[in-house]
Amino acid sequence: MPNEIASRGSSEPSTLSSAYTLLDTLRFLYPDLTFRPGKKFKFRPKKTIYYLPPETSPETFPLLLCHELAHALLGHFSYLTDLERLKIEVAAWEETKNLCEKFEIPFSSEFANLELDTYRDWLNQKSLCKTCGMTRFETPDGNYHCPRCDLLKA
Ligand SMILES: [Zn+2]
Numbered sequence: 001m002p003n004e005i006a007s008r009g010s011s012e013p014s015t016l017s018s019a020y021t022l023l024d025t026l027r028f029l030y031p032d033l034t035f036r037p038g039k040k041f042k043f044r045p046k047k048t049i050y051y052l053p054p055e056t057s058p059e060t061f062p063l064l065l066c067h068e069l070a071h072a073l074l075g076h077f078s079y080l081t082d083l084e085r086l087k088i089e090v091a092a093w094e095e096t097k098n099l100c101e102k103f104e105i106p107f108s109s110e111f112a113n114l115e116l117d118t119y120r121d122w123l124n125q126k127s128l129c130k131t132c133g134m135t136r137f138e139t140p141d142g143n144y145h146c147p148r149c150d151l152l153k154a
């Protein structure tokens with residue numbers, strides 16, 4: 001048991017220091033962007049990237065930081081529909097993969113898919129009609145329409 005603790009203790013600081021190294025590298029390479037600690041990982045258009053301090057989860061830090069950077073680099077400033085939002089996430093994860101290669105960070109498509117699944121679930125959940133349970137469709141203005149209820153209303 002003491003050995004286990006010792007080995008865990010020695011691996012964490014290096015993960016943590018590589019997280020900070022990445023942060024320094026990105027700040028240096030993208031001086032236009034502002035990297036700020038926050039309550040979660042978030043890109044705020046047009047120039048700010050918020051990150052959860054590396055101490056919270058050093059293992060996933062590089063991947064999530066690169067993901068928000070991807071949003072910034074791809075110019076994901078706004079979206080009109082939920083479907084668009086999902087497409088933006090897919091594109092950002094594609095770009096995250098490229099960034100991981102560039103910065104020699106191990107990319108996990110499993111992790112990316114899990115993250116995307118939360119958006120897919122959210123979208124499925126949101127598209128269900130609260131009145132009749134049918135799957136509604138979203139028009140380009142971002143409004144949802146139920147094929148059954150809208151017909152009854154007309
Ligand atoms: Zn995202």
Ligand SMILES: [Zn+2]
Pocket residue numbers: 129130131132133134146147148149150
């Ligand atoms: Zn309905």
